[in-house]
Amino acid sequence: MNHLISIIIPCYNQGLYLDETIASVLNQSYTNWECILINDGSTDNTASIIEKWESIDNRIKSHYKENGGLSSARNLGLKKAKGFYVQFLDSDDLLHINKLKIALEYLQKNDLDIVVTNYAHFTNDVENITSPYYTLKQEFLNYNNILYQWDTDFAIPIHCALFKASLFELFEFPVTLKAKEDWYMWTVLFYNNPKSIYINDTLCFYRIHTKSMTGDNFNHMINNTMLFYDLIKTVIPKDDYIKLIELSNKKYINKSAVESQKKQQIKQSNAFKIGNKIEVFLKKIGLNNLSQKIIKKFSEK
Secondary structure (H helix, E strand, O other): OOOOEEEEEEEOOOHHHHHHHHHHHHOOOOOOEEEEEEEEOOOOOHHHHHHHHHHHOOOEEEEEEOOOOHHHHHHHHHHHOOOOEEEEOOOOOEEOOOHHHHHHHHHHHHOOOEEEEEEEEEOOOOOOOEOOOOOOOHHHOOHHHHHHHEOOOEOOOHHHEEEEHHHHOOOOOOOOOOOOHHHHHHHHHHHOOOOEEEEEEEEEEEEOOOOOOOHHHHHHHHHHHHHHHHHHOOOOOHHHHHHHHHHHHHHHHHHHHHHHHHHHHHHHOHHHHHHHHHHHHHHHOOOHHHHHHHHHHHHHO
């Protein structure tokens, strides 16, 4: 059963990592695949990198589109895909050499719709990996856990999975979502109760970027979470939606309470009290700007 696997890679200004990502596809021990690269209006050297790899292997195919975001790029990849199975891969992440082979064996042996594998984190060197933020488990692979526990107890990087392509015949990623689109996909797919399995083999690598999240990015995530709620309510039963909103409200209220407690603990700490005394002293000698930096430093600890 040598079925074709379509590997869909959206590409937007990740030329720095794209060579390594494509190489992880070419190195696959399972060889019956097509790699669909969607250049989503990149302004860096992505186009020349794609052209180079297309000349090396005819299984690599590319399509250019005006920039529309990750969801629109994946949708175009799904339209172009010819495979019986689908593997998503972001343009800065990597696949283990046996990812396709092992996942496909589980799919076919057990007549499954989705196989999810374990993953690891890395920054620049895939030889130096670290444990993921979440410990994945078989019990997470159901509709209720995905809807209610996502980003609280777990999240699943999309390249951990190998999917039957038929799951996406009536599905599109919402192009208005610029984040949380994976959560939407997993919720919609598992609402229909697909046959799935988790295997505890580290077969994917998720790149961690060193840049910290800015305030703008935090607001971006919050705004798209709200948009996710608006979109998912048209898909799931009303009672499930109400429960989701109730749980989300409790989560954010509890988080706010914890943050308030942390701030109170900081104010009661010796470091903060010493900082206040330093501030008073520096005001007297006209160096109050420096005192603000010191107070900020204490507060961040």
